[in-house]
Amino acid sequence: MGHGHGHGHxxxxxxxxxxxxxxxxxxxxxxxxxxxxxxxxxxxxxxADAGHLATDAGALTLALAALLVAGRPASNRRTFGLHRxxxxxxxxxxxxxxxxxxxxxxxxxxxxxxxxxVQGQPMLWFGVVGLVANLLGVALLHRRRGSSLNMRGxxxxxxxxxxxxxxxxxxxxxxxxxxxxxxxAIASLLIAAAILPxxxxxxxxxVEVLLEATPAHIDPDDVRDHLLQAPxxxxxxxxxxxxxxxxxxxxxxxxxxxDRTLERLGVxxxxxxxxxxxxxxxxVDHTTFxxxxxxxxxxxxxxxxxx
Numbered sequence: 001m002g003h004g005h006g007h008g009h010x011x012x013x014x015x016x017x018x019x020x021x022x023x024x025x026x027x028x029x030x031x032x033x034x035x036x037x038x039x040x041x042x043x044x045x046x047x048a049d050a051g052h053l054a055t056d057a058g059a060l061t062l063a064l065a066a067l068l069v070a071g072r073p074a075s076n077r078r079t080f081g082l083h084r085x086x087x088x089x090x091x092x093x094x095x096x097x098x099x100x101x102x103x104x105x106x107x108x109x110x111x112x113x114x115x116x117x118v119q120g121q122p123m124l125w126f127g128v129v130g131l132v133a134n135l136l137g138v139a140l141l142h143r144r145r146g147s148s149l150n151m152r153g154x155x156x157x158x159x160x161x162x163x164x165x166x167x168x169x170x171x172x173x174x175x176x177x178x179x180x181x182x183x184x185a186i187a188s189l190l191i192a193a194a195i196l197p198x199x200x201x202x203x204x205x206x207v208e209v210l211l212e213a214t215p216a217h218i219d220p221d222d223v224r225d226h227l228l229q230a231p232x233x234x235x236x237x238x239x240x241x242x243x244x245x246x247x248x249x250x251x252x253x254x255x256x257x258x259d260r261t262l263e264r265l266g267v268x269x270x271x272x273x274x275x276x277x278x279x280x281x282x283x284v285d286h287t288t289f290x291x292x293x294x295x296x297x298x299x300x301x302x303x304x305x306x307x
Contacts, residue, residue, distance in 0.1 A: 016144055016151050020064045023137040023158055027057045030133045030161075037126025041119040045171050045184040046126055048107055049164040053130075055100050056157040083245035087209045090246075093153030094203035097160065101195040108188030115185060120176035127168035134162040152246075156198050163191050212242040215249045218282050223251070226277050232261025234294050244286070251278060252288040259293045267291055 031053040038047035072082055137158040145155035167187030174183035214220060224236045235256035243249050255274060262270070270291055278284050 019140045023140050024060045026133050026137050030130045033129050041122040043118045043123040044116045045168050052164050086245050087206050090153040091206035094199050097195055097199035101192045104188045104192040108185045111185035115181035118175050120172050124172035127172050130165035134165050160195050163194050167191050209243045214241045215243050232257045249284045250286040251284050254290045256292045262293050
């Protein structure tokens with residue numbers, strides 16, 4: 001089971017890398033186009049969106065680098081490999097989003113007080129170019145957004161870019177039509193409000209993994225109850241459940257089995273039974289079971305007292 005899981009994870013990373021490269025290329029092209037558009041039209045909204053894109057391009061580069069690093073094999077020094085690099089990249093993406101959110105809020109308030117003069121037509125043209133390109137980026141990452149926290153962070157970056165492009169287009173239409181210059185400021189504040197909750201959730205999830213919290217979909221009490229229902233099981237203790245990286249929950253536990261059951265079934269059959277139980281009910285394939293005979297219970301208790 002572990003062998004097949006590893007191959008699927010590797011294939012998924014290859015798909016993620018190719019899509020991140022494509023989205024990064026699109027982001028850089030749109031960034032250059034919006035810088036030109038900001039210079040041409042004098043639009044601070046386009047300039048702000050270009051700065052947003054520059055930040056996102058850096059975050060996407062970080063996410064891509066994390067996938068490459070995480071794909072390196074494990075070693076004696078790092079027995080789990082570098083899977084946590086993906087989580088660190090996801091946390092960095094969340095922090096970047098929070099900084100961008102703060103910047104947009106600050107600029108939005110400033111522009112409400114002192115709206116700049118903008119040429120609406122070129123602003124609209126370049127806003128539409130950004131909108132189309134970001135729609136393509138969202139389409140590329142949409143199906144892989146749940147594969148890891150890292151990919152979710154990259155997806156949120158592109159979604160925030162898309163929101164920025166929509167805001168630029170709407171603001172440009174309002175500037176061209178009724179000449180409402182404060183549309184830039186309102187759009188910036190709306191983008192900040194949309195980014196903030198996603199960034200907070202992403203940061204929270206990344207920190208939970210780094211702190212080795214129990215995955216949200218697993219209740220340790222339920223795991224303990226399922227194992228206790230197995231014939232011959234006397235006790236379940238020292239249960240730990242954590243996440244190595246997105247999509248790789250892990251579990252370790254001590255299971256005490258009465259001596260007659262242990263002698264009749266053998267350790268191998270019991271390991272298969274316990275592993276199947278955890279995999280089927282809780283979708284955890286990376287497991288470590290320490291099977292102890294019932295006669296070992298007093299010894300285990302003494303060990304806990306001495307500790």
